[in-house]
Amino acid sequence: MNLRIAIQKSGRLSEDSLRLLNDCGISVKSAGSKLRTQAENFPVEVYFLRDDDIPQYVQDGVADIGVVGENVLYEKCKNVEVVKPLGFGKCRLALAVPRGVEYGSVASLEGRRIATSYPFLLESFLRQHRVEAEIHEISGSVEIAPGIGLADAVCDLVSSGSTLFMNGLQEVETILESQAVLVKNTELENSKEIILRKLLFRIDSVQAARR
Numbered sequence: 787m788n789l790r791i792a793i794q795k796s797g798r799l800s801e802d803s804l805r806l807l808n809d810c811g812i813s814v815k816s817a818g819s820k821l822r823t824q825a826e827n828f829p830v831e832v833y834f835l836r837d838d839d840i841p842q843y844v845q846d847g848v849a850d851i852g853v854v855g856e857n858v859l860y861e862k863c864k865n866v867e868v869v870k871p872l873g874f875g876k877c878r879l880a881l882a883v884p885r886g887v888e889y890g891s892v893a894s895l896e897g898r899r900i901a902t903s904y905p906f907l908l909e910s911f912l913r914q915h916r917v918e919a920e921i922h923e924i925s926g927s928v929e930i931a932p933g934i935g936l937a938d939a940v941c942d943l944v945s946s947g948s949t950l951f952m953n954g955l956q957e958v959e960t961i962l963e964s965q966a967v968l969v970k971n972t973e974l975e976n977s978k979e980i981i982l983r984k985l986l987f988r989i990d991s992v993q994a995a996r997r
């Protein structure tokens with residue numbers, strides 16, 4: 787039986803996810819228009835999905851394991867097991883306010899409107915700091931919200947910070963440091979656990995060689 791592994795179809799994690807499999811000696815070609823593909827020389831089948839759907843699919847056992855960013859994983863709150871950090875897809879979920887706005891602490895966001903695609907993580911962060919703010923959930927281009935008068939602040943993913951900069955924003959708080967992780971279904975059958983262990987062994991070697 788095959789181990790079914792879910793990776794992002796097209797986006798920032800796709801290339802590194804495929805490269806990891808290939809470096810593990812598992813030959814799979816990139817998605818193209820396909821939803822899934824069978825590796826030629828290892829008992830895995832690769833499913834190409836939107837990253838947001840991966841935690842759910844792994845929880846439900848539609849896929850056995852998956853590669854997803856911690857940001858998405860913790861936002862979705864699904865019941866899956868983190869097996870291993872993968873060292874790519876590094877970014878942080880951060881709060882940013884328009885440059886020129888004076889920012890003292892989280893408390894200065896009290897009563898403000900914050901645009902984000904990560905309402906759960908933002909809500910938890912604000913609760914921790916006992917701050918009440920209006921969370922406006924939007925699915926993309928969060929960084930333009932302050933410029934068009936839709937929000938006073940944003941909570942968004944950042945890597946270099948250039949997108950924030952270009953939109954006149956300054957980063958003021960880090961909410962979560964994130965990277966891609968390998969997750970697995972909590973009730974894998976024995977035969978699949980065995981394939982997973984082989985895969986993990988290869989990933990360890992690849993990671994050791996990269997260091």
Ligand code: ATP
Pocket residue numbers: 794795796797798799835836837838854855856857858875876877943944945946964965966
């Ligand atoms: P999909 O169509 O699969 O839903 P997407 O547009 O939601 O794609 P991408 O922008 O491809 O997602 O990002 C996928 C993941 O890459 C993010 O969830 C995050 O874990 C990681 N990532 C790394 N750096 C960044 C960055 N600077 N901005 C956004 N995501 C980043």
Ligand code: ZN
Pocket residue numbers: 836837838
């Ligand atoms: Zn997505």
